[in-house]
Amino acid sequence: MEISNVTKEYMARLFSEGKRFDGRGLFDLRDIEISLDVSNKAEGSARVKIGKTEVIVGVKLGIDTPYPDSPDKGNLMCTGELLPLASPKFESGPPGFRAIELGRLIDRAIRESGMVDLSKLVIKEGEKVWVIYVDIYPINDDGNLIDAASIGAVIALKNAKMPALDENNIIDYSSRKGSLPLSKETFPIAFSFYKLGDAIILDPTREEEEACETRITFGISKWNKHYMINSCQKAGEKILTKEELAKIMEILPKKFDEVNEKLKKLI
């Protein structure tokens, strides 16, 4: 069902007064819950709930040939699939734009942050490398899937164990040991800011998300003790002003710290 104009107008008016339907402030996040080891066949997996939004992320490892432009690096592949299970809006069939974008946004945030040391995933240079598959499945979409998926992806990667290789370089999934080659300090979290009228909010419910006209997603991490934006993508047919972007830049590092603290307590 499309959101009605009346609801949208009322919501815009509330936002301009700094209020929301569920009583949160404009930049308040819903509660986050996390559980690990969703599937024991996965090398690592995590379930993330933000409010009623639920996402499961699983990590599998495989072996493949390296990309021609990076013979000395392993591969990272992030894929999102919007299962019809998770929302009356999702349909089966080939991936639509939202599913493609979800995978690509998480891919870029992780890749550019340097969280995964791909150079340590080479089995035989130019011939055989490990591939890390990060697969994202929303289970219930109540808005803000991208941010939830980014948390899930990072935690599933941290949770993952390397499978063993036998003497013929075939994967032995039955024995796993050691973590993936990950940075100890650096990991990204995605924050998507949504705009309706002149108001900007974080962590929208599905209803709020549908009402908003513009979104901008940032992947942010800490690298050598500095906050670093690693990825950014604007979506939607409206603009963002220089002042709005400056305001977002003030909030972004604070929210990163806030979520980071929460995650430390949850795991």
Next chain:
Amino acid sequence: MTIKRPDGRKPNELRKMVAKVGIIPNADGSALFAFGDTIAIAAVYGPRKLHPQHMQDPATSVLRCNYDLLSFSVEDRKKPGPSRRSSEISKVAGWALEPVIDLEAFPNTVIDVQIYILQADAGTRTAGINAASMALAHAGIPMKDLVCSLAVGKLDKDFVVDLTKEEEDFEEGEGATDFALAKLANSDEFSLLQLDGKIRPNEVTEILVLASEACREIYEVQKKALKEAVVQQ
């Protein structure tokens, strides 16, 4: 330490720009835009009736944007047909252009924007958006402004505009950063923001200013090409 750009440009210096309007006679509007060795062409068809009918919107026209590389525009041949990358760029290019177009003037119609890259040396989406913006104006579609687009990047710690492929692959120090931006020519409103790399939150404003200054030059080139097309007719 400042890193020298391989082609000797100053940090805020764009590559040589070429802009031409009216390159595809069949189209309602068309244009070519080049940043150095990156060449983009764009055609606009419409507003025309949208089919199938159930996709029509009685309140507004629909902007449909398609971006792709020609198979031989890159070193390793690109498999023809859409990819995940090209469908993402198609979408963000459409979003970059939409804020300036008066879509509500043409209910039930579609405006098709086709962007193709003939030769790629980084900055293809930004060159494509510049070409498409001119093609829309050339098609006579009511617009409140032109859209100007470019990438700002980083060589270690220094910001530079309009990266080449060689610069985009720069890996020393803090590595490569590619920040593609589009803004409305006559206001501080941004319609495309797409970034890969490493940028500190407190550097964003500085980058927006750098981009705005460069966009002014792009705007002049676009305007000149559009005026020439009018004189020819």
